[in-house]
Amino acid sequence: MTVLDIRALNRATLARQLLLDHADMPVLDAVAHLGGLQAQEPQEPFVGLWSRLRAFDPATLSDLLTERRVVRTHLMRRTVHLLTADDVLAWRARHDPMLRQRVLGVYRRELDGVDLEELAAAGRAVMADGEPRSMPELARALAERWPAPGPRPIGEMLIAALIPTVQIPPRGLWRTKGGVRNAVLSAWVGREIDPPSSDGSDPVGQALVRRYLAAFGPAASADVRAWSGLAGLPAAIASIRDELVTFRDERGRELLDLPDAPRPDPDTPAPVRFLPAFDNAILGYDDRTRIIDDPHRNLSVAGERVLLLDGRVSATWKVNADTVTVTPLRSFSRTERAAVTEEGQQMALFLSDKESDRVEIAG
Structure with a gap:
């Protein structure tokens, strides 16, 4: 099996991440190709796209947010990402169990005894009026019914896990400051979230693996998990393994990849690139x-x-x-x-x- 050294993997990553050459790619397509951009710091995605795209106009990304074609939401690793609306609708249900477990990992003691289905239903009832709310506002609306956990655990469980929401503009617009106000995802984009597969297969998991490799490969299964936060992808990888090619890194790890994805010559010159805070070109890997x-x-x-x-x-x-x-x-x-x-x-x-x-x- 071919061994890819660090420099070969580096150049492959730069190519997939649009950091080897500035890409002539529409902003929406770039956000989709990258599988979203880490976005808890609202202005950082603009830096990330400027470093990747030729003649990037930040107004274009702001317009995509106000047009609701791109949204800010909790998804991979329970962190705020900027993603296309199409991807969030397709991927959200697959992430639901992980999002719940990650919030419980922080607030398990506070939320002990809280019926999460009951909490979700109550939260949806509050949000049903279509009024965007901050996390504290939503938590306060339910504080009388669930006083013991406190507003922070209730608010985070609702906004980051139980109710698919988006952070609406002006939050995340270029050169604009705005507090976090949340709207229900399906109401904001005018479409329902894709339901989970009913036949036991995992088409979304398979799609996530393919999309990850297109933007980050060659990579190990541990890298896919580090990017997505999802632990249950080995079955998805196994089901599409015959589509993939394999390599090894210098540590002996098996690396998976799409057969026709770019793997540039390791001696390809790499230009200077300024990356934003929390860029997934770094955080999207275990190694x-x-x-x-x-x-x-x-x-x-x-x-x-x-x-x-x-x-x-x-x-x-x-x-x-x-x-x-x-x-x-x-x-x-x-x-x-x-x-x-x-x-x-x-x-x-x-x-x-x-x-x-x-x-x-x-x-």
């Missing part, structure tokens, strides 16, 4: 060494924005006033500093609406 060294693994979990140099996380970056400040994690050559400065100037212009191209490389 992240293809893109980030183990000593720096927690940077992305901590919400640091990172910079890719030769395809690997080599710096963090932030914006101070009108300046993009880059803090290297290793020494940069003169050529690397020039490349980082050039790309940083473009990022500064994007974030400042062309008012500043200031870049500072610390140290």
